Amino acid sequence: MRLELRDVWHVYAPGNGFELPALRGVSLTVEDGEVLGVVGGTGSGKSTLVQHMNLLLAPTSGAVFVDGVDAGTLRKSELRRRVGLVFQFPEQGLFAPTVEEDVSYAPRQLGLAGDEVRGRVRGALESLDAAHLARRAPYTLSGGEKRRVAIAGVLAMSPEVLVLDEPTAGLDPVSRERLLELVTGLRSAGTSVVLVSHDLDEVAEVADRVCVLEEGRVRSIGDPAEVFYADPEVAPATVRVVAALGNICPGLGRPVRFGTTLQALRGLLEARG
Ligand SMILES: Nc1ncnc2c1ncn2[C@@H]1O[C@H](COP(=O)(O)OP(=O)(O)OP(=O)(O)O)[C@@H](O)[C@H]1O
Ligand SMILES: [Mg+2]
Numbered sequence: 001m002r003l004e005l006r007d008v009w010h011v012y013a014p015g016n017g018f019e020l021p022a023l024r025g026v027s028l029t030v031e032d033g034e035v036l037g038v039v040g041g042t043g044s045g046k047s048t049l050v051q052h053m054n055l056l057l058a059p060t061s062g063a064v065f066v067d068g069v070d071a072g073t074l075r076k077s078e079l080r081r082r083v084g085l086v087f088q089f090p091e092q093g094l095f096a097p098t099v100e101e102d103v104s105y106a107p108r109q110l111g112l113a114g115d116e117v118r119g120r121v122r123g124a125l126e127s128l129d130a131a132h133l134a135r136r137a138p139y140t141l142s143g144g145e146k147r148r149v150a151i152a153g154v155l156a157m158s159p160e161v162l163v164l165d166e167p168t169a170g171l172d173p174v175s176r177e178r179l180l181e182l183v184t185g186l187r188s189a190g191t192s193v194v195l196v197s198h199d200l201d202e203v204a205e206v207a208d209r210v211c212v213l214e215e216g217r218v219r220s221i222g223d224p225a226e227v228f229y230a231d232p233e234v235a236p237a238t239v240r241v242v243a244a245l246g247n248i249c250p251g252l253g254r255p256v257r258f259g260t261t262l263q264a265l266r267g268l269l270e271a272r273g
Contacts, residue, residue: 001067001082001160001192003030003053008062010048010216022048024216025062030161030194035187037207037224038196044213046196047088050163053194054083081110084159088166088196091146094138094153099130102138103153110157124156125149127182144175151179162186163194168202180206204228204236204256225254241265 010023022045030036030053038046051057052064055071064071071079087093096102104121112120125131128148138146151167164183168176183193183206197203203210204224211221212231220227228235232243238261242252249268255261 002032003083003161003192004028004065004068005049005052005059006063006065008049008052008059008064010045010052010057011060012048014060021060022216023052023059026213026216026218027062028211028218028221030192031209033187033190033192034208035183035193035195035206037203037210038194038213039198039200039203039210040213040219042198045216046213047165048216049213050085050165050194050196053161053163054080054085056080056085077109081106081157082159083161083163084154084157085163086151086154086165086167088169090150090154091138091143094146094150097137098134099125099136099138099141099149100134102149103156106153106157120156120158121152124152127155127185128152129178144171147171148175148179151182159191161192161194163196165196166198167195168197168199176202200228200234200236201238201258204238205258224256228256229254 005026005028008023008026009021011019011021013019026049040046048057052059055064066074094102096105100121103124104117107117107120122131125134128151130145130148130152133141133145133149138149141149168179180202183195186193195203195207207224209222210224210227212219212227220230228239229243232239238256238258242255242261245252252264252268255264
């Protein structure tokens with residue numbers, strides 16, 4: 001699926017005299033099967049932006065298109081099945097008596113057969129390393145376990161676009177790594193992923209394109225190397241290192257991922273004997 005936001009503005013609480021637009025004319029696309037990283041400072045509008053992707057928030061002006069069709073003309077239930085949104089701190093929204101029931105809630109609403117629902121729930125929990133938690137009560141889980149279960153609940157709907165708002169915030173490094181593997185695995189299976197994150201290093205690892213938001217506007221969007229090397233002071237550590245060494249070590253290129261950066265540095269050191 002291809003999602004497009006065209007000149008989207010969003011004003012919270014319009015008309016009370018204190019309104020401040022949280023989004024000011026955002027235009028961007030989420031291409032079929034890509035991972036789009038969304039970064040930007042606190043309050044820059046990331047969460048507001050992603051809630052427009054399934055029209056949980058309606059644009060004050062502008063529009064959202066799904067494969068060229070105005071999303072406002074689609075049924076809300078259909079749109080929310082196709083564009084799965086995982087909120088920032090989704091663990092606060094777990095409500096059912098058991099994990100299994102919580103994760104099966106959304107697929108049940110789709111009217112699927114019992115076997116199909118059970119299969120999806122098992123698959124979603126397995127892909128989040130949470131199958132062993134199925135019978136537990138959500139309130140007995142650790143923070144990271146709850147987070148994984150909440151993500152499984154959205155994944156069980158088999159969305160075509162999965163939107164994750166700061167999914168790795170507060171997770172330990174291993175859980176974070178596993179979550180990033182899930183993101184790249186989904187991409188391999190053809191699902192688009194929108195990954196909102198404050199962690200530029202993780203965005204560097206998995207994003208096909210990066211969008212930088214600033215005060216409700218798109219400051220830049222595109223290939224991670226182009227975006228990050230244009231602005232190395234707000235770039236992942238890999239880019240900052242290469243940009244800082246660029247003067248004395250020309251020929252490093254513009255690596256972004258950890259592996260390719262290491263390879264570039266190793267190649268240079270080996271060439272120097
Ligand atoms: N429900 C709301 N009512 C009024 N203003 C809001 C509401 N939600 C967000 N805002 C304001 O909109 C702006 C953008 O907020 P948003 O939550 O989208 O930012 P963010 O980039 O996701 O920030 P963070 O990185 O802290 O999660 C902020 O100025 C915020 O105060
Ligand atoms: Mg946010």
